[in-house]
Amino acid sequence: MTTATVEAGAAGHGAEPRGKRTEDGQATYLVAIAEALWEEMERDDRVYLLGEDIGVYGGAFKVTEGFLDRFGPDRVIDTPIAEETIVGMAVGSAMEGFRPVAEFQYADFMSSGFDEITTVLARYHYRSGVPLPVVLRGPSGGGVRASSFHSINPEPWFAHAGGIKVICPAFPADAKGLLKSAIRDDNPVMFLEHKWIYRRIKEPVPDDPDALEPISVARVRREGRDVSVITYGAMVHKALEAAEELERAGISAEVVDLRTVYPLDEETVLRSIEKTSRALVVSESYRFVGIGAEVAATIAEKAFEHLDAPVARLSPPNLPVPFSPTLEDAFLPQVADIRTAIERLSAW
Amino acid sequence: MATKVHRAAKADARPLPDERLKEILYFLKLARYFDERMEALYRQGRLPGAIYSGRGQEGTHVGVAYALEPGDSLFPTHRDLTAQLTKGLDLKRVMAQFWGRIDGYTRGRDGNSHIGDWYGAKTFTVMSHLPIAYPVAVGAAWAYKRRGEPHVAMAICGDGATSNGRWHEALNWSAVFQLPVVWVVNNNQYAYSTPNEREFPVPTIAERAAAYGMPGVRVDGTYVLEVYEAAKEAVERARQGGGPSLIESVSLRWRGHAGHDPATYVPKDLLERYMAERDPVRTYEEQLLAWGVVTKEDVAELQARIEREFEEGHEFALASPFPEPGDVTKGLWVEDGYWRSEPGRGGGTEAG
Numbered sequence: 001m002t003t004a005t006v007e008a009g010a011a012g013h014g015a016e017p018r019g020k021r022t023e024d025g026q027a028t029y030l031v032a033i034a035e036a037l038w039e040e041m042e043r044d045d046r047v048y049l050l051g052e053d054i055g056v057y058g059g060a061f062k063v064t065e066g067f068l069d070r071f072g073p074d075r076v077i078d079t080p081i082a083e084e085t086i087v088g089m090a091v092g093s094a095m096e097g098f099r100p101v102a103e104f105q106y107a108d109f110m111s112s113g114f115d116e117i118t119t120v121l122a123r124y125h126y127r128s129g130v131p132l133p134v135v136l137r138g139p140s141g142g143g144v145r146a147s148s149f150h151s152i153n154p155e156p157w158f159a160h161a162g163g164i165k166v167i168c169p170a171f172p173a174d175a176k177g178l179l180k181s182a183i184r185d186d187n188p189v190m191f192l193e194h195k196w197i198y199r200r201i202k203e204p205v206p207d208d209p210d211a212l213e214p215i216s217v218a219r220v221r222r223e224g225r226d227v228s229v230i231t232y233g234a235m236v237h238k239a240l241e242a243a244e245e246l247e248r249a250g251i252s253a254e255v256v257d258l259r260t261v262y263p264l265d266e267e268t269v270l271r272s273i274e275k276t277s278r279a280l281v282v283s284e285s286y287r288f289v290g291i292g293a294e295v296a297a298t299i300a301e302k303a304f305e306h307l308d309a310p311v312a313r314l315s316p317p318n319l320p321v322p323f324s325p326t327l328e329d330a331f332l333p334q335v336a337d338i339r340t341a342i343e344r345l346s347a348w
Numbered sequence: 349m350a351t352k353v354h355r356a357a358k359a360d361a362r363p364l365p366d367e368r369l370k371e372i373l374y375f376l377k378l379a380r381y382f383d384e385r386m387e388a389l390y391r392q393g394r395l396p397g398a399i400y401s402g403r404g405q406e407g408t409h410v411g412v413a414y415a416l417e418p419g420d421s422l423f424p425t426h427r428d429l430t431a432q433l434t435k436g437l438d439l440k441r442v443m444a445q446f447w448g449r450i451d452g453y454t455r456g457r458d459g460n461s462h463i464g465d466w467y468g469a470k471t472f473t474v475m476s477h478l479p480i481a482y483p484v485a486v487g488a489a490w491a492y493k494r495r496g497e498p499h500v501a502m503a504i505c506g507d508g509a510t511s512n513g514r515w516h517e518a519l520n521w522s523a524v525f526q527l528p529v530v531w532v533v534n535n536n537q538y539a540y541s542t543p544n545e546r547e548f549p550v551p552t553i554a555e556r557a558a559a560y561g562m563p564g565v566r567v568d569g570t571y572v573l574e575v576y577e578a579a580k581e582a583v584e585r586a587r588q589g590g591g592p593s594l595i596e597s598v599s600l601r602w603r604g605h606a607g608h609d610p611a612t613y614v615p616k617d618l619l620e621r622y623m624a625e626r627d628p629v630r631t632y633e634e635q636l637l638a639w640g641v642v643t644k645e646d647v648a649e650l651q652a653r654i655e656r657e658f659e660e661g662h663e664f665a666l667a668s669p670f671p672e673p674g675d676v677t678k679g680l681w682v683e684d685g686y687w688r689s690e691p692g693r694g695g696g697t698e699a700g
Contacts, residue, residue, distance in 0.1 A: 074494055079521075080517070080520060080521055080524060082517040082520070082521055084483050084513070084514045084517055085483040085486055085514065085517040085518055085521045087483065088480075088482070088483020088484045088485075088486055088487055088514075088518070089483060089486050089487040089490060089521070090487060091483075091484045091487055092483070092484040092485060092486055092487020092488040092489070092490070092491065092501070093487040093488070093490055093491045093494075094487070095466060095472075095484070095487070095488060095491075096487070096488050096491035096492070097491070098491055098494075100487075115477050115480060115514075116480065116483055116484075116514075119475055119477050119480060120475060120480060120484060123475075124473065125679070125680065125681075125682065125687075126457055126679050126680045127454045127457045127458045127462075127473050128453075128454065128464055128466060128473040129455075129467075129679065129686075129687030130466045130467075130473075131682045162680070163680055163681075186682035186683070187681050187682050187683075
């Protein structure tokens with residue numbers, strides 16, 4: 001981990017997010033998210049945004065900069081600091097046919113709306129038959145020296161809630177296509193962006209407003225023969241870096257990007273294990289009862305006969321994300337940790 | 349924004365046509381009979397799950413819900429089944445719900461008064477974490493305002509739930525956005541075992557409305573017409589664009605928090621006084637007799653009808669099939685189509 005700054009500030013110039021692409025037409029992950037929101041709002045006037053400081057200010061990370069001018073205060077709503085009611089407002093308006101997208105300034109603050117998320121949003125349709133097409137989105141994840149209350153990965157909490165789809169994209173094109181799918185989905189979706197990726201990763205993204213990425217479909221990001229690294233979010237980039245380094249040492253690692261952590265695409269994971277016979281599961285969410293634990297258990301249960309080595313896991317311990325660079329780097333899985341784990345597995 | 353204290357309606361003032369006054373008597377007496385019979389079945393071990401009696405609070409429940417139009421939405425609690433029946437729930441399906449059957453409003457996915465009928469009576473399916481429906485009512489009310497529709501959202505919670513942060517979040521938000529919503533607090537003086545003085549440090553809940561810049565009124569929840577008139581005023585104000593209101597309706601919870609609770613913490617003399625002098629069902633029945641709106645024969649006929657409907661509901665519930673065990677995972681995701689299958693099953697809960 002090399003970055004030492006907390007990223008915030010203007011995303012670029014011009015109101016329409018596409019105007020913020022680079023000169024050669026690439027979009028950062030942040031701009032890709034803004035494009036998805038913009039295009040879905042243009043497409044469907046039932047879609048509206050609500051959240052703290054998203055209108056006049058354009059959002060803490062400036063994802064919704066320019067949206068208020070284009071869509072007006074009825075569709076870009078600056079709310080009081082009241083997270084339970086942000087979720088409740090989204091649910092109640094969804095019951096009346098709207099398709100709300102609520103921004104949490106940081107995914108950490110989703111815990112302030114926890115009851116409305118896990119009790120109402122997750123459990124309402126199963127008990128009532130009333131669809132709740134609600135998207136909750138916000139920046140998650142660490143590695144930007146933002147310490148305990150601006151760095152968490154809450155995906156296990158909400159994956160465990162049962163009735164919420166949980167998406168954690170790693171690339172701009174995936175972020176764009178998956179957010180559009182989330183907004184068009186009739187179920188509640190938690191869309192967890194990763195703030196370390198926001199301005200660090202850029203690539204070409206589709207111009208077609210109907211180009212979607214499917215929810216609950218993982219993607220093999222890098223083909224390999226010897227070891228499968230199953231991961232998602234910012235850890236995909238660490239895994240790809242480790243895999244590149246090992247290629248030169250003659251070890252071929254496959255990297256599977258889950259993209260959606262709930263419901264899980266088991267098939268793509270198991271197919272990869274059938275090919276490599278070795279599995280390393282890397283997650284930025286906690287180790288104990290984490291996403292990685294579930295993936296590892298699934299592999300052990302359903303691909304046992306294909307395994308040549310025990311399933312290995314890399315993930316942070318269940319403790320608050322620490323601030324000091326030495327502590328945070330020790331806390332999060334690093335490229336070197338992943339490389340070492342792959343080497344150990346390939347030696348079996 | 350001064351808090352008003354309503355006095356009991358004048359004995360010679362009839363706020364509604366006779367037929368509607370009789371309808372209110374029907375709901376009051378239905379609620380009382382249902383509550384007593386379900387408790388008896390529960391104690392006999394013939395009713396699974398739980399019961400949450402609304403006895404003693406019928407004036408609040410019927411009074412507020414009767415002020416709503418069909419297009420208005422209601423966000424109640426487990427205590428407020430009477431309000432849901434008044435809003436239009438079908439007794440048969442309610443009873444199928446209590447017995448965990450497929451014809452219950454939740455298709456066996458929830459029980460007792462954790463019930464709702466969004467696409468029919470326009471009521472929210474109840475949840476236990478109070479006042480969890482208050483923030484949701486904000487969203488429905490916002491939708492009506494945004495679309496310019498003449499609908500109102502009404503949410504009910506108990507006195508204890510006003511201690512929760514969400515209660516304040518929702519009132520504050522509704523006032524900031526001037527939403528068409530009516531906040532009802534069914535103050536039955538006890539939150540499970542906790543009395544009012546351990547829940548809030550001010551004399552009334554109604555006066556808290558001033559902190560949110562909305563009208564607040566405290567009414568006698570044992571007199572249904574007083575509750576109705578206050579609710580009607582608040583509902584119509586919201587409908588006309590006048591924003592949110594708070595209604596505190598005071599009565600006493602006659603039974604325990606749930607069926608298992610003997611409620612020995614309620615002073616005996618307080619309970620006896622309420623039962624003797626402030627019975628919302630008897631008070632109203634006597635009022636209608638005095639007005640000549642009904643005769644004793646009418647009342648007996650009404651009671652016989654209610655008992656017949658209860659028996660029909662009970663038979664319907666016991667004859668309704670249990671949900672298929674193999675369907676346990678169905679209905680979680682919209683795309684599995686479960687809630688759109690078998691039209692009619694589940695009480696009008698299918699989308700569209």
